[in-house]
Amino acid sequence: MSEFIEYSLLGILSGGVTALIALSFVLIYKGTGVVNFAVGEVMMLGAYFYYAATVMFGLPPVVALALGLIGIAVLAVAFERIVLRPLSGQPPVAVLMATIGMASIIHGGVEAVWGGDTYSPPPLLPRTPLIFNDILIPGAVLGNFAVAAVLIAGFFAFFRFTSVGIALRATASDPVTAATLGIDINSALRLTWVLSAVVGTVAGVLIASSAGLSPLLAAAAMSVFAAIILGGLDSIVGAIVASLLIGWVEALAAGYLGGKSRDIVPFVVVLVILIFRPYGIFGSRTIERL
Amino acid sequence: MSVAALAIENIEVIYNHSVQALRGLSIEVPAGQIVALLGSNGAGKTTTLKAASGILPFEIGRVAAGKVRFFGEDIANRPAFKLARAGMAHVREGRHVFADLTIEENLTAAANALAGRKRGRVDTDRVFEYFPQLRERRKQVAGYLSGGEQQMLAIGRAIIGEPRLILLDEPSLGLAPLVVQGIFSIICRINREQGVAILLVEQNARVALDVAQYAYILENGRIVVNGAPEKLRGDPDVQRFYLGSGDTGEGHASFRDVKHYKRRKRWLS
Numbered sequence A: 001m002s003e004f005i006e007y008s009l010l011g012i013l014s015g016g017v018t019a020l021i022a023l024s025f026v027l028i029y030k031g032t033g034v035v036n037f038a039v040g041e042v043m044m045l046g047a048y049f050y051y052a053a054t055v056m057f058g059l060p061p062v063v064a065l066a067l068g069l070i071g072i073a074v075l076a077v078a079f080e081r082i083v084l085r086p087l088s089g090q091p092p093v094a095v096l097m098a099t100i101g102m103a104s105i106i107h108g109g110v111e112a113v114w115g116g117d118t119y120s121p122p123p124l125l126p127r128t129p130l131i132f133n134d135i136l137i138p139g140a141v142l143g144n145f146a147v148a149a150v151l152i153a154g155f156f157a158f159f160r161f162t163s164v165g166i167a168l169r170a171t172a173s174d175p176v177t178a179a180t181l182g183i184d185i186n187s188a189l190r191l192t193w194v195l196s197a198v199v200g201t202v203a204g205v206l207i208a209s210s211a212g213l214s215p216l217l218a219a220a221a222m223s224v225f226a227a228i229i230l231g232g233l234d235s236i237v238g239a240i241v242a243s244l245l246i247g248w249v250e251a252l253a254a255g256y257l258g259g260k261s262r263d264i265v266p267f268v269v270v271l272v273i274l275i276f277r278p279y280g281i282f283g284s285r286t287i288e289r290l
Numbered sequence B: 001m002s003v004a005a006l007a008i009e010n011i012e013v014i015y016n017h018s019v020q021a022l023r024g025l026s027i028e029v030p031a032g033q034i035v036a037l038l039g040s041n042g043a044g045k046t047t048t049l050k051a052a053s054g055i056l057p058f059e060i061g062r063v064a065a066g067k068v069r070f071f072g073e074d075i076a077n078r079p080a081f082k083l084a085r086a087g088m089a090h091v092r093e094g095r096h097v098f099a100d101l102t103i104e105e106n107l108t109a110a111a112n113a114l115a116g117r118k119r120g121r122v123d124t125d126r127v128f129e130y131f132p133q134l135r136e137r138r139k140q141v142a143g144y145l146s147g148g149e150q151q152m153l154a155i156g157r158a159i160i161g162e163p164r165l166i167l168l169d170e171p172s173l174g175l176a177p178l179v180v181q182g183i184f185s186i187i188c189r190i191n192r193e194q195g196v197a198i199l200l201v202e203q204n205a206r207v208a209l210d211v212a213q214y215a216y217i218l219e220n221g222r223i224v225v226n227g228a229p230e231k232l233r234g235d236p237d238v239q240r241f242y243l244g245s246g247d248t249g250e251g252h253a254s255f256r257d258v259k260h261y262k263r264r265k266r267w268l269s
């Protein structure tokens, strides 16, 4: 029984970082309608920025994180301005291809600069484990979850209570009407990309500083796709709940069925759930009224 | 005479580089007045408003010729959000409330029109004074409001921005006559108390002529008649095609055809 509890706790807690990655994805999808296939690569690039700042330039982790975030934010602004805005009005597939192109450019760039080795950037958070009877939760798992939880809560507050957050939601729901109300929708789109990139970078740094850094990090976004599909592409709450659920299922699969199964079992679970709920757990039930 | 709130001079609008929706249309909305723009479905009323508020580019449309002046200023190529901030509000056809935002959040979003003019808390009281029933439901998501309430919210969003001109597109669309009456009396109050000019687009000519000081009738992208409401009400062709008295010739003939026919008759006789 305590084994089950330990696996469950570990799984759900590690789902926190997955939820961050999912948030990074859903922000873009909800805000701009773009399916962003570069989420994993952005996250990885942010983590390499962090690694470079800490290990290569010897900066303290918090400063390095801040620099990484700024660097990624600048790139996100450039990407929105140079690549995406000229594509506005083009079919969604064109934009989707642009994000895939972006992903391979980042991947190639990272491998060219840092190679394929695995690095261990210094931890961002203290590593004191939590021990509770015979259950042990590693400090990194706990810390990652805490950071993810705080950041996600911050995002909810931002979208709910600030006028900028409300303007972003308005733009997401009806950009033309938003423009007629004085909202500069180009800067709303730009801000959306920046927020998504920033969230992705935090996720990347958390993963890299607890599990190591290599170009494989980008693949961590794969299990996020399961979460996003399960949560319902356009629901932030859904993506978060699904991320925790998938983290839990992964941990149980790894614990009871062996490490390899953790890559397959979540997708099987998602498939089964989707058979019964084709729009995901929280898939949008659109409210309409004429 | 003082400068007009809106002066549209001979504009042509083309969608998709091919469909011409307006063909040399001119109208004027004097500051502080209500002007009605009437016409049947597809005449080009909405397009006229889009040309004024700068949202044509979102639909691959453009003003190919002519001028649009807002309080004397040529506003060609000005982005919609800047026009909104300069005091031009556009209440779009179909209301377009943000369905998953609450009433309060809808109004907060609308306060972006005040950017650069006014800071501080969003003055929702300004709206709730005109539409008290929105106050009770202000924490509710707009998608669940009735059609009439959504129209109230759409108008409320416009006045949050303290505009000098409101472009109002078919506020009566799909609403029960009693609700329409209520909304129109509030539109009059807003016009009076805020001193804001209103360009009122309607298919419901009867209610529109009751509140307007001047009216235009649009057909096929051109103005075919204009004048004071009394004059238009007295015109037998307007009565026949837009006020629904006598046999409604909808679909068969139009105002232009009638005039044309009459002209020919005059010629022949």
Ligand SMILES: Nc1ncnc2c1ncn2[C@@H]1O[C@H](COP(=O)(O)OP(=O)(O)O)[C@@H](O)[C@H]1O
Binding pocket: B015, B016, B019, B020, B021, B039, B040, B041, B042, B043, B044, B045, B046, B047, B048, B059
């Ligand atoms: N986005 C668009 N793309 C192409 N044609 C359009 C578009 N919007 C309107 N039109 C055309 O322009 C004409 C005028 O439409 P509209 O201004 O919506 O008329 P109204 O508001 O008077 O019903 C119609 O023939 C319509 O088909």
Ligand SMILES: [Mg+2]
Binding pocket: B045, B046, B047, B093
């Ligand atoms: Mg219309």
